[in-house]
Amino acid sequence: ETGVTQTPRHLVMGMTNKKSLKCEQHLGHNAMYWYKQSAKKPLELMFVYNFKEQTENNSVPSRFSPECPNSSHLFLHLHTLQPEDSALYLCASSQDGVQRGAPWDEQFFGPGTRLTVL
Amino acid sequence: AQSVTQLGSHVSVSEGALVLLRCNYSSSVPPYLFWYVQYPNQGLQLLLKYTSAATLVKGINGFEAEFKKSETSFHLTKPSAHMSDAAEYFCAVSQNTGNQFYFGTGTSLTVIP
Numbered sequence: 523e524t525g526v527t528q529t530p531r532h533l534v535m536g537m538t539n540k541k542s543l544k545c546e547q548h549l550g551h552n553a554m555y556w557y558k559q560s561a562k563k564p565l566e567l568m569f570v571y572n573f574k575e576q577t578e579n580n581s582v583p584s585r586f587s588p589e590c591p592n593s594s595h596l597f598l599h600l601h602t603l604q605p606e607d608s609a610l611y612l613c614a615s616s617q618d619g620v621q622r623g624a625p626w627d628e629q630f631f632g633p634g635t636r637l638t639v640l
Numbered sequence: 641a642q643s644v645t646q647l648g649s650h651v652s653v654s655e656g657a658l659v660l661l662r663c664n665y666s667s668s669v670p671p672y673l674f675w676y677v678q679y680p681n682q683g684l685q686l687l688l689k690y691t692s693a694a695t696l697v698k699g700i701n702g703f704e705a706e707f708k709k710s711e712t713s714f715h716l717t718k719p720s721a722h723m724s725d726a727a728e729y730f731c732a733v734s735q736n737t738g739n740q741f742y743f744g745t746g747t748s749l750t751v752i753p
Contacts, residue, residue: 526683564644565730565743578740612683626734626741627672627691631683 524548526632528613534638535603543598543635545613552617554596555629556588559610571596603639610634644733646744654752659703659718661747663731666712673714674732674741675705684730690714701725726751 526547535541547554556568570578571590585607587599596613614629647662665671672691676684688699695707701724705716714731731744 528683531681562649562745564745565741567740570740614683628674628686628689629684629741631676631685633681633683636681 526613526615526630528611528632528635530635531633532636532638534640535600536640537603537605539603540599540601542600543611543613543637545596545598545632547594547596547613547615547630547632549615549617549630551615551630552593553615554590554593555614555616556596556598557612557614559612559634565612569598600637603637605639608637608639610636644731644742644744646729646731646747648747649745650748650750652750652752653721655723656720659716659721659725659749661716661729661731661749663705663714663716663744664712665714665731665733667733667735669735670709671733671735673705673707674734675699675703675714675716676730676732677701678728678730678746680727687716687729721749721751723751723753725749 529544553572555570558566558568567580568582569588574590585602589597612634613632616629643666645664653659674689675687677687678684687703688697688705690697690707698704703718705714707714728746728748730746732741734741
């Protein structure tokens, strides 16, 4: 495997289910990100992990719970989701992570998980 | 505050014609600027980026963009469109407050045979 991989690619779940999205980066990067992509809206940054430490949580509802056990793996645990949570969830990674006072540089994206909440 | 505006959510060009996708940004300090492309059922792929070096940036697949500070623009161009260029294109900005990327809402490019 190369680059950033995400599994599953498609997920359909009911509002009472619990599921997890997985992301793995094979690039040796130090930072990983979760984004939500909804139709007609800009990409929404959800979470940032820098050297396995969570550094950003953009007011994401608690029904989304991230986990970063090491710098190569990132999970998004889902429970009691709402239909409006249906979207494409993208994982990304970057080389240097988030350094205070420096602009963010290039991020590498996975193919995404298409989530449908019934 | 930062923001990115992509004029035109849908752009159609004929095969072989010039591609011009517009991006304007607002930033109080010199930004980094990026163009990403997203093909159906795929993630975002970097086309090119501006990080305060040369103002004319060349990227992959024959695309280029010019940073114009006076116009706060970073428009994406390609001299001759190919069918394979049909995709969604996103402009993004970051700056040295280190907050995050700000993405535009995207422009869907259709190439007409």
